[in-house]
Amino acid sequence: MLRNVTDLYRGNREVLRETYIPSRLPHRERQIQQVAEVLAPVLRGDVPSNLLIYGKIGTGKTAVVAQVRQDLQRRTDLPSQVSFITVNCGNLDTAYSLLQTIGNTFAATEAERIPTGWSLDRVQASMRQLLDARGGIRILVLDEIDRLVARSGDGVLYTLSQLNTELQSARLILVGISNDLKFTNNLDARVRSRLNEEKILFPPYDAPQLQDILKERSREAFKDGVVDAGVIERCAAYAALENGDARRALALLRLSAEMAERDRAKRITSDHVVRAKSRLEQDIIVECCRTLPPHCKVLLYAILQSFERRRERRDGVLTGEVYESYTKLSVRLGLQPLHARSISNYLSELENLGLIRATIVSRGRGGRTREIVVDVPLNETLPALEEDPLLAPLGRPRPSGQRLLTNFDNPNRSGPTI
Ligand SMILES: Nc1ncnc2c1ncn2[C@@H]1O[C@H](COP(=O)(O)OP(=O)(O)OP(=O)(O)O)[C@@H](O)[C@H]1O
Ligand SMILES: [Mg+2]
Incomplete structure (x- = not known):
């Protein structure tokens, strides 16, 4: 028989939320x-x-x-x-x-x-x-x-x-x-x-300190024996690599529990942490897109749209095509389009953030240009950008559950560096 989904928690699941103020702050x-x-x-x-x-x-x-x-x-x-x-x-x-x-x-x-x-x-x-x-x-x-x-x-x-x-x-x-x-x-x-x-x-927390923080929180949040050995250690190790960020460690534990709930599992396992980590990375990508400067946002949106139009084709879009659609979108939004050179800088910035990848391709007599491949999940990122007040006028209704294929879904891709 399926267990009740709230079985993992001792009581209030808010204990794992960022807004919760714990009674003790270990290592502080x-x-x-x-x-x-x-x-x-x-x-x-x-x-x-x-x-x-x-x-x-x-x-x-x-x-x-x-x-x-x-x-x-x-x-x-x-x-x-x-x-x-x-x-x-x-x-x-x-x-x-x-x-x-x-x-x-x-x-x-x-x-x-x-x-x-x-x-x-x-x-x-x-x-x-x-x-x-x-x-x-x-x-x-x-x-x-x-x-x-x-x-x-x-x-x-x-x-x-x-x-x-x-x-x-x-x-x-x-x-x-x-x-x-x-x-x-x-x-x-x-x-x-x-x-x-x-x-x-x-100072940043190291992995053992993050483990202590998570152990304390999970004692408050979960029933005894619900968290498998290794779960806390994995969450802490990951967050320690991410600058010793306790918020990241807690988010990972919270999402791991949500993954376990979704599976109607009796325990939170390392496998849930692995899945939670990839989910968290997607959330971070979405958050990263939201905080880009306005023109950079329009540019990213232009790239994602061009990519979406290609649906399941995995080849990239060329810089000229991207610049053209960026310019059109800017005009529609009442923005003065930036010069191609600035856009080229923004392309490098998006690449540094791990949101896109650009490779130089030879166009025969046409010289060399850059081909851009999207490295984020379109079905998460496009709607997130469309919710942005700047880009909202461009938004279109999207059928729910629509899944679009990008390079992000390719397990061999090199992961985002953010
Ligand atoms: N020592 C600790 N023990 C328990 N929980 C902690 C501890 N340090 C941080 N946290 C939790 O981690 C999360 C992030 O902490 P906090 O918001 O205080 O970080 P911050 O340094 O203010 O970060 P930012 O610079 O991003 O604002 C919060 O949910 C907080 O409760
Ligand atoms: Mg703060």
Whole structure:
């Protein structure tokens, strides 16, 4: 008889989701203590130093800060006028929206809220007034701070880092989190020194550390005896190769469990991990496509479409044909097409990302050109690109379950390098 599909789990499967905050963070005890020490002066009502936390992706930066925040907020001796504001800068487009978000945290009434459409100076002044009206020590966590600077420069950090000189009764502490280790290099010297008052580096996890993290999580998530020997080790080894990213390790374990469920299996086996890994790589490809610059996205879309038109033929498309359809698509989208040289650079970028492969072919008297082969699954990637707001006007309804053959489905292909 088939077992119930929820049999693998002890209870709440959310335990394996990225949003879940575990009660313990193995191998981050030192960093937790360091962050807590930097912020400890708030317990005496004193103003702590600004702090910059940096480390590669999935090294527990966001989780550690969330844990320290939670620990502090649970303390009965935390002065009532100390609070945290956590902003994920990855979700904000502009300096305006950051200042507006901070200010509105302190707006007591609808009338006090900062609307959209004001001048930046006015938003800044209003935010300052709102902070001062409430007083206290406010700890502003700017997660993914590097993305804010990449998008809108360091002007807003200058404003925030010197705000304490203008505030009367409130104090603002900055805790920046970055996964770009070199991000401070391009900051204005004054901003850099203010932000860098304290800094903590999060090193990548190695395979044994990732195993500990996964073991703890799987004890919470799965029933006893459900995870086969070797499963955790494989997930950890794979993620250790991917820069020691705990997020990747957890995603692999979560997907392995989903594969087992799909099979209605009683246990999660190494075979499920192998399948999960290939699924995860596809998801990563889709994610990678979503984050390409606009023209590069249009170019990739043009290539995929040309390839799709060829259906099951495995030969590639030529650069000239790609350029022509890229130009047509750009015009349809109201974009000024880029020059062939820029497109050639983008082709190299797509190749470096492992999304396409280009080989030089001789066209007899016609000289040499590049033939492009797609290295991603069309049936995943095309719809994902069509969902992108930039490309949505080009989208077409697609019959569900349609499977298109690309080189990705060829087991002999050289795998994507992302
Ligand atoms: N030491 C740990 N123990 C348990 N879970 C962890 C640990 N470190 C990270 N994780 C988990 O791994 C995932 C990624 O961690 P987190 O989001 O903190 O990484 P990050 O360093 O902020 O990455 P990014 O730079 O990409 O934002 C989260 O789900 C988190 O709960
Ligand atoms: Mg993070």
